Amino acid sequence: MSRDFLITDLDSYINVSQLEDCHLEICAGIAKSKTNMSSRVIPHLEMQSDFNKVIEFKTNESARIGNVASEGSEHLKTEQEKEYFNSLSHEQKKRFLQLYKNAYWDGEFVRIKFTKPDCAQHAFATFHDSMCEWHENAPHFPKTMEFIKSLPFREIGRVLFFVSYHYLHTDVHYDRKDDCFDGRHHFVWLNPFNQKKFFLVDDNKKKHTISSKSAFFNTRYLHGAEPSEKMTYSLRVDGQLDEDFCKKTGILWQAR
Numbered sequence: 039m040s041r042d043f044l045i046t047d048l049d050s051y052i053n054v055s056q057l058e059d060c061h062l063e064i065c066a067g068i069a070k071s072k073t074n075m076s077s078r079v080i081p082h083l084e085m086q087s088d089f090n091k092v093i094e095f096k097t098n099e100s101a102r103i104g105n106v107a108s109e110g111s112e113h114l115k116t117e118q119e120k121e122y123f124n125s126l127s128h129e130q131k132k133r134f135l136q137l138y139k140n141a142y143w144d145g146e147f148v149r150i151k152f153t154k155p156d157c158a159q160h161a162f163a164t165f166h167d168s169m170c171e172w173h174e175n176a177p178h179f180p181k182t183m184e185f186i187k188s189l190p191f192r193e194i195g196r197v198l199f200f201v202s203y204h205y206l207h208t209d210v211h212y213d214r215k216d217d218c219f220d221g222r223h224h225f226v227w228l229n230p231f232n233q234k235k236f237f238l239v240d241d242n243k244k245k246h247t248i249s250s251k252s253a254f255f256n257t258r259y260l261h262g263a264e265p266s267e268k269m270t271y272s273l274r275v276d277g278q279l280d281e282d283f284c285k286k287t288g289i290l291w292q293a294r
């Protein structure tokens with residue numbers, strides 16, 4: 039069921055221009071925010087010209103995209119390396135792996151509402167208001183918050199800006215939560231000014247660019263973004279959408 043849909047265009051239902059009006063606030067707000075580097079250690083396949091190879095590799099279930107912890111234990115062999123690595127904080131480990139093991143990150147996250155620490159292990163925590171809390175960054179975005187709260191959600195969970203660096207392919211990946219989208223978990227992805235060249239790859243290895251500025255898409259398919267000549271941001275709001283909104287848009291809805 040989770041793979042039944044690819045992309046749902048929401049532009050007829052969501053007024054993205056209201057978010058575009060917040061651009062000045064968003065740029066200043068992101069500048070003032072505490073950010074986190076994205077958490078994946080990315081193989082360099084994205085940087086190679088043969089995109090089919092990227093897709094082939096990433097489609098393989100065994101081609102795990104390493105996280106900081108596993109990458110550290112897998113690639114650092116000597117006691118001295120391990121000693122240095124273990125003395126670093128989570129964010130410092132990422133920086134270290136960039137310099138020492140050629141890892142790269144495609145961007146940063148700016149948390150607006152985020153998973154509560156004691157709920158982090160719950161697979162679907164990001165879709166639940168009760169498992170998330172507003173982050174100290176949120177007050178930098180008062181006008182944007184009005185927009186977020188006007189979205190057709192019955193419940194809002196995690197809210198994040200994804201900031202992508204320039205000239206980097208973002209990590210092409212799929213999310214590994216089976217049956218994530220059974221009608222109880224939704225998100226709205228917002229791409230003001232169509233800045234991000236985001237795409238999904240279907241089972242026939244065909245790329246589908248998301249041309250709308252707002253969408254819900256199936257993260258069980260490979261997804262990523264083409265390099266862009268400038269730094270870009272998109273906004274993702276997780277939660278459960280209103281039942282009526284789902285009826286209008288053809289999105290699956292199920293009571294929790």
Ligand SMILES: [Fe+2]
Pocket residue numbers: 211212213257261
């Ligand atoms: Fe994803």
